[in-house]
Amino acid sequence: MSSDTEVVIRAKHLAKAYKLYDSPKDWVKQQLVGSEKNPYYKSFWALKDISFEVKRGRSLGIIGRNGCGKSTLLQIVCGMTKPTKGEIWVKGRVAPVLALGATFDLEATGRENVLIGGAVLGLKRQEILQKFDSITEFAGIGAFMDQPLKLYSAGMRMRLAFAICAHIDAEILIVDEALSVGDLAFQKKCVDWIDNFRRTGTLLFVSHSTGELSRLCESAMWIDNGRVREAGSVADVARAYRRATFVEKDNMKRFSAV
Numbered sequence: 001m002s003s004d005t006e007v008v009i010r011a012k013h014l015a016k017a018y019k020l021y022d023s024p025k026d027w028v029k030q031q032l033v034g035s036e037k038n039p040y041y042k043s044f045w046a047l048k049d050i051s052f053e054v055k056r057g058r059s060l061g062i063i064g065r066n067g068c069g070k071s072t073l074l075q076i077v078c079g080m081t082k083p084t085k086g087e088i089w090v091k092g093r094v095a096p097v098l099a100l101g102a103t104f105d106l107e108a109t110g111r112e113n114v115l116i117g118g119a120v121l122g123l124k125r126q127e128i129l130q131k132f133d134s135i136t137e138f139a140g141i142g143a144f145m146d147q148p149l150k151l152y153s154a155g156m157r158m159r160l161a162f163a164i165c166a167h168i169d170a171e172i173l174i175v176d177e178a179l180s181v182g183d184l185a186f187q188k189k190c191v192d193w194i195d196n197f198r199r200t201g202t203l204l205f206v207s208h209s210t211g212e213l214s215r216l217c218e219s220a221m222w223i224d225n226g227r228v229r230e231a232g233s234v235a236d237v238a239r240a241y242r243r244a245t246f247v248e249k250d251n252m253k254r255f256s257a258v
């Protein structure tokens, strides 16, 4: 198999149920009982049935309404959470920008978080130290590198997360609406970096902007209520998604547990 047609992400019938408890007491009861027969929780199926493949060097855009399951799907791809049903198979080092930001220690400084984040993504301490100056320059947050992250704005945290992800020699980059909190200059820097990365790397990109998807992705997948509603060229998927947004009401039923 030639390397440019090699599948690097394969998802088969993925489903993910979160457990929703009415009260902390129910959580305690469930831990004590252990049995799933008459559970003390309700299941909320964030993903119901998702299958797709991405080949090496390709870029897939993911679009869908709030709560449709995009972040849950990306968390499964980067190994942060396990699917309840189905299979996920990923080949290569993954750099997940938003998910990395979620692992940051808010009490630790930017400098310390670079070491923690690099280690989380699989780099040796020496490798991170070698790249430290370049990461700092990319993040562009100056003296705040020595301040605790709790003093950072959302955009500054994202800058740090993107800067780390840009330095780990990842084969798969996952950008989950992260760019939207960056200012225009940093967004441009990231998009330029992603353009260069796409020459060899594989991109999973989540956005609510069909324009951004068209700019960065070759194909797209529309997730609706935990299922793939449409997949194909960005132009076709974006057209169908926009049309549905005008026609369909903002139905709250999708947020119901069973």
Ligand SMILES: Nc1ncnc2c1ncn2[C@@H]1O[C@H](COP(=O)(O)OP(=O)(O)OP(=O)(O)O)[C@@H](O)[C@H]1O
Pocket (backbone or CB within 6 Å): 018, 019, 020, 044, 046, 064, 065, 066, 067, 068, 069, 070, 071, 072, 073, 255
């Ligand atoms: N840990 C959790 N426990 C319970 N429910 C969760 C959990 N994480 C996510 N959910 C629910 O799962 C659904 C899917 O969430 P997810 O974050 O994947 O959606 P999304 O498509 O990324 O949304 P958005 O566009 O708003 O970022 C939502 O209804 C959310 O409330």
